[in-house]
Amino acid sequence: MFGTIMYAPGDVRYEELPEPTILKPTDAIIKLSATCVCGSDLWPYRGANEITAPMHMGHEYCGVVVDVGSEVKTVKPGQFVVGSFVLSDNTCPHCAHGFHSSCEQREFMTGAQAQFARVPLADGTLVATDEHPADDLIPSLLAVSDALGTGWYAADAARVQAGSTVVVVGDGAVGLMGVLAAKQMGAGRIIAMSRHKSRQDLALEYGATDIVAERGEDGIAKIKQMTNRVGADSVLECVGTQQSMNQALQVARPGSMIGYVGVPHGVTFDGQNLFFTQVGMLGGPAPVRRFLPHLMDLVLTRKINPGKVFDLQIPLADVAEGYKAMDERRAIKTLLRV
Numbered sequence: 001m002f003g004t005i006m007y008a009p010g011d012v013r014y015e016e017l018p019e020p021t022i023l024k025p026t027d028a029i030i031k032l033s034a035t036c037v038c039g040s041d042l043w044p045y046r047g048a049n050e051i052t053a054p055m056h057m058g059h060e061y062c063g064v065v066v067d068v069g070s071e072v073k074t075v076k077p078g079q080f081v082v083g084s085f086v087l088s089d090n091t092c093p094h095c096a097h098g099f100h101s102s103c104e105q106r107e108f109m110t111g112a113q114a115q116f117a118r119v120p121l122a123d124g125t126l127v128a129t130d131e132h133p134a135d136d137l138i139p140s141l142l143a144v145s146d147a148l149g150t151g152w153y154a155a156d157a158a159r160v161q162a163g164s165t166v167v168v169v170g171d172g173a174v175g176l177m178g179v180l181a182a183k184q185m186g187a188g189r190i191i192a193m194s195r196h197k198s199r200q201d202l203a204l205e206y207g208a209t210d211i212v213a214e215r216g217e218d219g220i221a222k223i224k225q226m227t228n229r230v231g232a233d234s235v236l237e238c239v240g241t242q243q244s245m246n247q248a249l250q251v252a253r254p255g256s257m258i259g260y261v262g263v264p265h266g267v268t269f270d271g272q273n274l275f276f277t278q279v280g281m282l283g284g285p286a287p288v289r290r291f292l293p294h295l296m297d298l299v300l301t302r303k304i305n306p307g308k309v310f311d312l313q314i315p316l317a318d319v320a321e322g323y324k325a326m327d328e329r330r331a332i333k334t335l336l337r338v
């Protein structure tokens with residue numbers, strides 16, 4: 001089969017690889033229906049994360065089960081499944097509390113930008129649909145695996161309530177999914193911070209009520225002015241830089257919550273500043289498995305269309321171009337057809 005290996009920053013190759021096999025009795029093997037490039041794949045691509053060995057890329061996936069290990073009980077060959085980018089057992093205390101992304105057996109999915117992939121901890125990670133979904137639903141089901149699951153977690157962690165005022169920092173795929181999530185949770189006002197016309201348009205389509213194009217101090221001042229100098233009830237931080245985190249902290253009203261899901265790179269906090277800002281923060285890798293059944297149901301009943309976030313759809317063989325397009329911000333998110 002063919003799959004994707006990153007050898008060095010900027011060096012992504014589609015090449016022939018051994019087909020994955022069952023290594024543990026809790027594994028499943030899936031044939032990918034579609035996969036995609038994640039914003040987090042750009043960190044090593046841009047040299048922000050070190051690459052010490054060739055990396056099997058891809059952690060967002062949906063597809064059809066072709067084989068399962070002897071202990072797998074909840075999914076079987078022939079079923080269509082969606083899984084989280086974090087592998088979990090769904091039985092440990094952290095999973096029981098809904099924090100599957102801190103599972104005692106946690107592993108991170110790899111190797112999904114390929115024709116076939118091995119999914120460890122299949123019972124605790126995968127959710128099957130009753131029947132094979134229509135082709136046009138595949139992009140949206142794929143989005144659930146990470147981008148939507150993560151945007152949803154940001155909104156959940158920021159405790160978005162009916163009628164509340166929400167600020168979304170970041171207009172990448174996850175930020176746009178955060179807008180969708182806030183809308184579904186009934187937010188009254190959703191302010192999306194974005195400087196790019198195509199992303200602003202999609203944010204508005206997903207439910208943003210206001211767009212703030214300014215960044216830094218100007219962006220903070222604008223939001224303060226829009227909220228009568230109070231600030232937002234919930235802030236979704238979907239970038240992970242010092243600037244985006246500062247922006248989130250300064251537009252959050254005292255007593256509010258920040259849901260932060262951009263993997264922090266070089267972000268530091270001043271203890272006293274944090275103390276007097278008086279906001280709550282909950283973030284980390286999204287426990288997508290907690291939300292999978294609900295989000296898959298919203299997609300299958302066509303209540304939401306997160307798949308629209310894929311504004312570039314190309315064959316898996318062209319994966320290198322998929323990375324390049326996202327790196328150069330020509331694409332929000334690349335779907336790879338398998």
Ligand SMILES: [Zn+2]
Nearest residue numbers: 089092095103
């Ligand atoms: Zn667990």
